[in-house]
Structures are given as C-alpha cells and as structure tokens.
Amino acid sequence: MRIGAMDLQGSENTALPADWLPGLAKVIAGGALPQRDPRIRQLYEVLRRRGLWGRSPRMRRVLRFAWKNGLAPRQRPRLGQWFHRRLTRWGLLPGQPVTRVASIPGVARRPLRRVGLRPVNVRRVRPVQVAVAPRPMSRASR
Secondary structure (H helix, E strand, O other): OOHHHHHHOOOOOOOOHHHHHHHHHHHHHHEEEOOOOHHHHHHHHHHHHOOOOOOOHHHHHHHHHHHHHOEEEEEOHHHHHHHHHHHHHOOOOOOOOOOOHHHOOOOOOOOOOOOOOOOOOOOOOOOOOOOOOOOOOOOOOO
C-alpha cells in the first residue's frame, strides 16, 4: 500500500458530511425517516471515526432508535435543535448553534425549575452506651 493513500483508508464508503448531513438534520427536526436509512449509518461512521460516538449517550439513543424504528412524519423542533447544536459543536455542521428554544416560532419555552438551598432540620444525637457481653468460657480454660 502506498503511504499517500493511508490517510484516505476507509473513507471511500462515506461522503463528506457537508453533502448529506444538513438534510438529515432537517429530517430529524421534522420529517419522515425510514428504517435503516443509509444517512444514519454514515453519521455513525463519521462519529466513530472522529472519536465522538461515545461522547453523547443521547445521540447514541436517538441514532439507534432512528436506525431500528425510523421516524414518523411530524415536527420535533427541540430534538432537531439539539441535534443541530450538537453537530455544530462537534464541527460537523458549519455555523453557530441556535441557543434558545424560544427562537423557534410556535414553541413555548418551559420555565426552569428553581433549585436552591433549603434549611435542614438538624437533630442532636445522643451517644448510645453499649454493654459488653461476657465472653463464654472455652473448654480449655475450665
């Protein structure tokens, strides 16, 4: 094998992400995706090759579900936004990630749950006295 061809080894079966990945992101945000779509497999290969497959458990769950079951034709704006933002953060999609859910028209933003410090009731603990039980005598000491 020639040394110049080593960096391209294994890349002949997957196209560059710029060709098909934006379309896949749009389908995940709101469209139908058949079972075992080849774009899901291509994305898996790209993520695995770049060492990103183990970084996001949610990405693994979404891609496995889409591979096994496909996706029904309906709107999924939050999933699509998260998917686009994650791929943009990993450098697979160009541009800035969308940071707010409220930027999508027709989607109400859920209020965040407030979690703060709460006072804790502290009870005083009294020491417990433990009586030592006498040792049973062994046959040798009798």
